[in-house]
Amino acid sequence: MKYKIPVNSIEQSKLPKVDINNVPFGRFYSDHMFCADYVDGEWKDFRIVPFGKITMSPANLTLHYGQSVFEGMKASKNEKGNPMLFRLDRHISRLNNSAKRMGMPEFPEDLFFQALHQLVGLDRNWVPDSPNALYIRPFMFAADEFIGVRSSDTYRFIIFTGPVASYYKDPVKLLTAENSIRAAKGGVGAAKTAGNYARTLQPMNEASKKGFDQIMWMSADFKYIQECGTMNLFFIIDGTIITPPTTDGTILEGITRDSFITILENNNYKVEIRPLSIDEVIEAYHNGKLEDVFGSGTAAVVAPVSEITYKDLVMKIPLEGRKISEFLKDELNNIRSGKSQDKYGWIQEVSIENTLEEAI
Numbered sequence: 211m212k213y214k215i216p217v218n219s220i221e222q223s224k225l226p227k228v229d230i231n232n233v234p235f236g237r238f239y240s241d242h243m244f245c246a247d248y249v250d251g252e253w254k255d256f257r258i259v260p261f262g263k264i265t266m267s268p269a270n271l272t273l274h275y276g277q278s279v280f281e282g283m284k285a286s287k288n289e290k291g292n293p294m295l296f297r298l299d300r301h302i303s304r305l306n307n308s309a310k311r312m313g314m315p316e317f318p319e320d321l322f323f324q325a326l327h328q329l330v331g332l333d334r335n336w337v338p339d340s341p342n343a344l345y346i347r348p349f350m351f352a353a354d355e356f357i358g359v360r361s362s363d364t365y366r367f368i369i370f371t372g373p374v375a376s377y378y379k380d381p382v383k384l385l386t387a388e389n390s391i392r393a394a395k396g397g398v399g400a401a402k403t404a405g406n407y408a409r410t411l412q413p414m415n416e417a418s419k420k421g422f423d424q425i426m427w428m429s430a431d432f433k434y435i436q437e438c439g440t441m442n443l444f445f446i447i448d449g450t451i452i453t454p455p456t457t458d459g460t461i462l463e464g465i466t467r468d469s470f471i472t473i474l475e476n477n478n479y480k481v482e483i484r485p486l487s488i489d490e491v492i493e494a495y496h497n498g499k500l501e502d503v504f505g506s507g508t509a510a511v512v513a514p515v516s517e518i519t520y521k522d523l524v525m526k527i528p529l530e531g532r533k534i535s536e537f538l539k540d541e542l543n544n545i546r547s548g549k550s551q552d553k554y555g556w557i558q559e560v561s562i563e564n565t566l567e568e569a570i
């Protein structure tokens with residue numbers, strides 16, 4: 211179905227004031243945003259408008275009870291200069307799974323596709339050169355004015371974008387969680403919902419005072435490794451690539467993680483998707499078999515882990531010779547920017563003709 215998404219264009223682009231190939235993560239936003247409202251049981255009033263502030267009542271439900279979900283995606287530029295969108299189907303299905311878990315309505319997949327093509331097409335000049343990219347932030351939040359814990363009847367859905375460089379420049383040092391947890395079975399660890407991040411901030415602040423970059427989150431019994439920050443984790447032990455499973459709902463199902471597993475299996479690497487205990491990692495470290503540890507996520511793609519601290523033990527992991535994680539990073543960046551063939555059907559090129567809707 212083709213939706214009508216009227217465009218109210220910005221009068222003067224902010225682009226001349228921004229060096230899009232040289233920006234910190236998350237500070238600069240493109241000219242336009244897409245908005246939609248959920249009212250009377252349906253999504254309506256689709257529009258693209260200048261990026262700008264939104265007003266809300268102090269009694270807005272989201273501010274008090276946190277009914278909100280988001281996605282994080284990237285568009286890369288190909289050699290023709292056109293933006294390429296990555297695994298849109300996965301992002302919308304994850305957004306809808308997050309929404310369902312938080313008692314929120316789903317957003318139509320075809321509308322999501324069309325809105326993204328139109329928005330990214332309109333702001334295509336904001337897409338920096340690969341491996342920098344345009345970061346895309348779709349999100350949904352409760353819009354009711356009401357004090358009392360219940361699902362909202364109305365919601366707002368917004369997509370805005372902004373140019374980004376890679377997220378972590380230096381290798382990361384992880385602190386193994388010892389007394390706080392991110393997620394447990396039956397909770398909301400698999401949902402990209404605001405409270406999941408708020409709950410990590412106080413322990414993160416403590417850890418960063420001690421010089422760590424991220425906390426490595428553990429299962430509720432503190433035995434099994436979950437993930438870190440906004441990244442899934444991969445370990446290479448004695449030549450075997452291992453990543454914890456996402457099936458029990460405590461680990462966010464990363465799309466980068468899934469892409470890496472697919473690329474690895476297609477290149478005849480064996481990946482073990484299974485629970486990994488901290489004891490096993492410590493043993494491998496003592497035997498000199500802990501070869502590589504890295505985080506995977508849209509922002510950083512691959513973030514090499516240089517150190518894992520567990521209580522008093524500091525495990526240093528050599529940064530040299532990380533052939534597999536470097537291959538993964540390059541291969542994914544190349545698929546995204548059209549330099550490698552898109553064997554897996556992950557890419558949608560934004561065609562410019564589709565996006566020149568009449569302005570109102």
Ligand SMILES: *Cc1c(COP(=O)(O)O)cnc(C)c1O
Pocket residue numbers: 282402437439440441442462463464465466467506507508509
């Ligand atoms: C978003 C996120 C990830 C990574 O997901 P990608 O789809 O690869 O970006 C991992 N863990 C958490 C907690 C996240 O929020």
